[in-house]
Amino acid sequence: MGGYGDVQLLRDDGLRLDGRKIDEMRPVAIEAGVLPAADGSAMVTHGLNVAVAAVYGPMEAHPRKIQRQDRAVIDVRYNMAPFSTSDRIRPGYNRRSREISKVTAEALESVVLVERYPRSKIRVEIEILAAEAGTRCVGITAAAVALADAGIPMRDLIVGVASGKVEDTVVLDLDKAEDNYGQADLPVGILPNTGEIAFLQMDGDLSPEEFNLAMEYNFKAAGEIHEIMVDALKRRYEGGEN
């Protein structure tokens, strides 16, 4: 969190700089099955964020030392394209993308029925083509739709959403300015049908009350995004599998 506090992020009429209400998320659009080479794929546009996820597998897990005798391992790579941010990113893995990949993999391993595929590997590739705050959440949503598109059984469709705090006010779904200059960010991965949480990070400063409100906003938004995810999958398979 930047937390400079000298940038006005809420307008005098109580709306945010982009005109959203404090509990309003950016527009979300999802398309399933966008990459012909992949076993499953999805593209999620969330505000100005664009994330594409591809799923390959289940396949043989190698090197052998990563194999688990009782379940599949999920190998996630979250990557930002060099042109996805205002300053070009040098291609290659960095500490940030490694950490996000790790916790995302653990979140997905919590929802995929991994015990059905012992000794195998499921590869999930998340590519961020355009970034405007909240890419890890958009990546999780894309990965969930791609996994479903690949026909991999899951307990639920995990949804990535974030709330945060700007000018001492809890707001849903931070945009770039709010992320840079706000006071807190709470990205989570929610299972809307079970009400469980499989992904959790936070940074900044939140009181217990603010945390509860931010979580309430996140659950509300997760329900809305979940409908869009289901709709994308239905559209993909209308008239049978192709």
Added chain:
Amino acid sequence: MVELVPTLLRQELARLAEDDLRLDGRGRWEGRAVSLETDCLYNAEGSAKVVMGDTIVYAGVKFELRTPWPDRPSQGSLMCGAELRPVAHRKYEPGPPSPQSIELGRVVDRGIRESGCIDMESLCIVPGEKVWGVMIDIHVLSDGGNIFDACGLAAIAALRTAVVPAERFDVGEDYTLKVNGTPIMASFTRVGGRYVYDASEEEELGGDERIHITIGDEGHLHSLQKGLRGVFTPAEFAEIFEVAAQLCGELRTLVANQEGN
């Protein structure tokens, strides 16, 4: 180890070639449908998406301020790189850039650079001190065959829509990058013993060497590359060069039409 599928596939491709047929029913010099979309990536100063059959490629242009090379104090720089990330196909592994991705980026780079479509002097802000570095990054999202042509097309189309972000760097007002020309690549793969244009994934799997030809607006060659194992005759080259000139013209029209919209 003999790979069983390619062996059977090679036999099938050779059989089809006898009747001058292709697996997907195309003619020898017939490309797959191409769709081109530009200005499609927020945060990129120029961008393009190309879909050629099952191949999907994005290109994004970024600018940075840098100090010029000492021997060329009044020239900016251009760099084009490609990433074959594991998202694009199950055959691609994570790790440092592979020889294939380096070849791909460099072949596209040469075609654009050598066509002279970017005047390096025009990228100079203060001689000896400050010049623009132009970076074209190509991201292959789905490899359905002939990624070279898709990458070449995406790169030049993205470059042609690029806006120099001078305001953000505090060196004047934003302006559209001047690009003098549209170099276009056409690639040919030996399949079933003879060359075909725009090979599909299966044709590449069961095919041999490939030749990449980049042609500028005036019909001149700007980059050539032979990749993979195999040999060809001057007569074979003459034939595909003639075909390439025509195909590149068609794709150049596609880029122009996209810009006209």
